[in-house]
Structure formats: C-alpha cells, structure tokens
Amino acid sequence: MAGLDDVFGDLFSSVDAVVLFSPSGSYYERVTDIEDLDVIVVGTENSVGAETFVELPLEFEEIAERIRFGLEGALEQDVIEDGDELVCATSVFSDGIDTISRVRADAETHTGIYDLFAKSRAEPEVVKAVLELAIELGQKGQKGKPVGALFVVGDAGKVMNKSRPLSYNPFEKSHVHVGDPIVNVMLKEFSRLDGAFVISDAGKIVSAYRYLEPSAEGVDIPKGLGARHMAGGAITRDTNAIAIVLSESDGLVRAFKGGELILEVDPEAY
Numbered sequence: 103m104a105g106l107d108d109v110f111g112d113l114f115s116s117v118d119a120v121v122l123f124s125p126s127g128s129y130y131e132r133v134t135d136i137e138d139l140d141v142i143v144v145g146t147e148n149s150v151g152a153e154t155f156v157e158l159p160l161e162f163e164e165i166a167e168r169i170r171f172g173l174e175g176a177l178e179q180d181v182i183e184d185g186d187e188l189v190c191a192t193s194v195f196s197d198g199i200d201t202i203s204r205v206r207a208d209a210e211t212h213t214g215i216y217d218l219f220a221k222s223r224a225e226p227e228v229v230k231a232v233l234e235l236a237i238e239l240g241q242k243g244q245k246g247k248p249v250g251a252l253f254v255v256g257d258a259g260k261v262m263n264k265s266r267p268l269s270y271n272p273f274e275k276s277h278v279h280v281g282d283p284i285v286n287v288m289l290k291e292f293s294r295l296d297g298a299f300v301i302s303d304a305g306k307i308v309s310a311y312r313y314l315e316p317s318a319e320g321v322d323i324p325k326g327l328g329a330r331h332m333a334g335g336a337i338t339r340d341t342n343a344i345a346i347v348l349s350e351s352d353g354l355v356r357a358f359k360g361g362e363l364i365l366e367v368d369p370e371a372y
C-alpha cells in the first residue's frame with residue numbers, strides 16, 4: 103500500500119533550497135534545524151532575522167505572483183541560481199504556512215516585476231496603484247471604447263523639465279494622490295485626452311496633459327510601438343522615472359524603466 107509520502111514525497115526530493123514566505127519565528131527555526139538545507143525567507147520584513155532574506159514591497163494576494171516576485175528577487179540577489187529546484191512554502195488560507203509549491207527557478211521567465219517595484223524611485227505602493235489603474239482601464243476602456251494612457255511615475259521635477267503642457271493642468275493646485283478611488287475616476291476621465299500624467303515618488307498627481315520631450319537617443323523599444331510608447335520609454339532613460347503605458351491599439355499594459363521595456367501584461371488575463 104502506498105502512503106501519502108510515496109505520492110507527495112517527490113515534492114521534496116533533490117531540492118536546492120526551501121523558500122519560506124513570511125514564516126513565523128518557530129516555523130523558521132524548525133526548518134533551519136534541518137541539516138544541509140538552504141533556507142530563504144521572503145516577506146515584506148525580515149521579522150525572523152533570517153540570514154538570507156528577499157524583501158517583497160507588497161504581500162501579493164495572488165500566490166503565483168507572490169512566488170514569481172520572490173524568486174525573481176532571489177535570482178536578482180544571487181541567493182538562488184537558474185535551474186534550482188525550490189520548495190516554496192506560503193500561506194493561502196490561514197495566517198500560517200499551509201501551502202507548498204515546487205518551482206524551478208527560471209532566469210528566462212524574468213518579468214522585470216521585481217526591478218519595477220523594488221528598484222524604482224517611486225514608492226512600491228504608488229507603482230502598484232498605477233499599474234492596477236492601467237490594468238483596470240485596459241479591461242473596461244472608457245465608455246466601452248478602448249483607451250490609451252501614459253503614466254510617468256517618480257522623479258517628477260525632472261520629468262516636468264523635460265515636458266511641456268498641452269493644455270491647462272487640472273491638477274495644478276490640488277494635492278491628490280493616485281490610489282484614491284475618486285482620483286482614479288478623474289484619471290480615467292482625463293485619459294481620453296492627449297499627453298501624459300506625471301506622478302511624484304509619493305503618488306501625488308503633479309500634472310495631466312504633458313507632452314514629453316525626452317531625448318530618444320539610446321532608447322531601444324520594440325519596433326511597431328508608436329509615439330506614446332517611444333515617449334514613455336525614452337523619458338525613463340532621461341530621468342529616474344518609470345513609465346506605465348496602456349496601448350489603445352493592442353490593449354496591453356507595458357512598463358518601461360531605464361529606457362527599456364521590462365513588463366508587458368494583458369489586462370484581460372487579470
């Protein structure tokens with residue numbers, strides 16, 4: 103008679119490391135007691151004082167995202183290597199760890215999502231709020247029609263210096279922040295109009311209707327993307343901003359950083 107170990111034991115054979123997502127102190131200690139086992143802790147803070155720690159800017163709700171982000175960070179920090187076999191332990195249904203996934207580290211599936219959040223000037227929550235807004239706008243469009251939008255996030259002073267107004271700035275004297283539901287409605291409304299939104303590191307809407315005039319020198323973005331994407335990509339080379347672009351023509355949301363396309367998501371997949 104086979105036991106559960108015969109069936110599920112494979113999950114644990116020839117594992118290179120165990121990745122614990124936000125473990126409790128006692129859980130962490132029990133796992134580190136196992137001989138010859140590399141243990142990596144991933145979480146928003148290193149509350150267990152782990153030797154090897156990868157910081158998450160957010161607790162991703164979606165487990166696949168949480169794991170992908172954690173592993174991308176671990177690869178980035180060289181605490182795991184391409185091809186490593188990993189056991190990832192995380193919580194889905196309770197406060198404690200209740201779910202195990204066996205995952206193979208794959209440097210090629212690098213999405214850039216770690217860089218986007220963890221290595222940007224803007225606050226992770228701000229980056230997340232803008233990304234979510236762009237995805238939502240991509241799903242619904244504006245009054246049923248597909249809509250495009252360009253958000254430039256972070257390093258706003260420099261971005262303002264490399265752009266000019268296309269019209270009067272409706273956010274001129276306001277102190278409103280992205281992520282606020284009312285502000286998101288305004289941003290969606292204004293997305294029908296031309297130009298870019300400029301957002302500060304802390305999420306303040308600095309301006310709408312900006313025409314970006316970055317130098318396009320050394321910018322390498324995929325062929326076939328138009329002026330909005332070129333301007334969005336180029337401003338991130340000229341400044342320390344990131345750009346999140348919703349395409350009106352193909353419906354995809356793209357993020358640029360350092361003049362490069364680093365993330366491409368289909369809003370319909372969310």
Ligand SMILES: Nc1ncnc2c1ncn2[C@@H]1O[C@H](COP(=O)(O)OP(=O)(O)OP(=O)(O)O)[C@@H](O)[C@H]1O
Nearest residue numbers: 250296297298313314328329330331333349350351
């Ligand atoms: N330099 C720029 N700064 C700010 N906004 C711009 C700039 N260039 C273009 N846009 C905006 O992008 C809109 C679409 O332009 P275009 O079709 O060339 O871009 P695109 O990259 O093909 O985007 P889409 O995929 O949405 O069509 C323009 O109507 C304008 O609002």
Ligand SMILES: [Mn+2]
Nearest residue numbers: 328329350351
């Ligand atoms: Mn176009």
